[in-house]
Amino acid sequence: MTPVPVAVLVSGGGTNLQALLDALRDSAVARVVRVVASGAGAGAGALERAARAGVPTVVLKDPADPAEIETAVGDARLAVLAGYVKHIPPAAVARLRWRVINIHPALLPAFGGPGMYGRRVHAAVLASGATLSGATVHYVDEEYDRGPIIAQWPVPVRPDDTPDTLAARVLEVEHRLLPQVVVELARLGVPEKPVRLAAMGAAFVVAEQPSVRFGDEA
Numbered sequence: 001m002t003p004v005p006v007a008v009l010v011s012g013g014g015t016n017l018q019a020l021l022d023a024l025r026d027s028a029v030a031r032v033v034r035v036v037a038s039g040a041g042a043g044a045g046a047l048e049r050a051a052r053a054g055v056p057t058v059v060l061k062d063p064a065d066p067a068e069i070e071t072a073v074g075d076a077r078l079a080v081l082a083g084y085v086k087h088i089p090p091a092a093v094a095r096l097r098w099r100v101i102n103i104h105p106a107l108l109p110a111f112g113g114p115g116m117y118g119r120r121v122h123a124a125v126l127a128s129g130a131t132l133s134g135a136t137v138h139y140v141d142e143e144y145d146r147g148p149i150i151a152q153w154p155v156p157v158r159p160d161d162t163p164d165t166l167a168a169r170v171l172e173v174e175h176r177l178l179p180q181v182v183v184e185l186a187r188l189g190v191p192e193k194p195v196r197l198a199a200m201g202a203a204f205v206v207a208e209q210p211s212v213r214f215g216d217e218a
């Protein structure tokens, strides 16, 4: 079995990228073949991690250009947004349907959308009084953080949490959830339809109920 080629799109320090690089280093199922930064000066930390791992890198000139996105993804069967803060242009989403996934540090559909990234997410969770937060991996569609959910991992909110302490615990879970989802999607051959994964013991398996897009529930 040839490992499924995976491209990782980044804008930040790259700890989720590192979790993928570590998890897939000797994997027969999936392999990180390219790291794509959202622009000059972005993702410096992530690009350093890619260089240390010997993975080729690309720096986008115009992240709003669908052709440039598709070229950067290239022969990769799966594109993973790991701390990538730019909007994927709708034309690229359409041509890469069900092949682009994103990790978000909250339990979507809550605490997502334009501008909801980084510390702001955790501050909003605490301000809402929510007792549960977590991480979500979902398909990327034409709207920020709205694509069908693939898998989620809950993280209890502590009474003494600050945005930073909550962010740190959610990030730990992200580093475990994202590689598991990538491996499972690769094992399934990156299906051309939405898949929903459910936790089964320490693993994630295909869930009974199909993945739904919000607003489809009616």
Ligand code: GRF
Binding pocket: 011, 012, 013, 014, 015, 016, 017, 082, 083, 084, 103, 104, 105, 117, 118, 171, 174
């Ligand atoms: C993560 O919390 C991720 O969910 C969010 O941005 C953060 C990036 O972290 N989208 P890193 O660059 O992977 O360290």
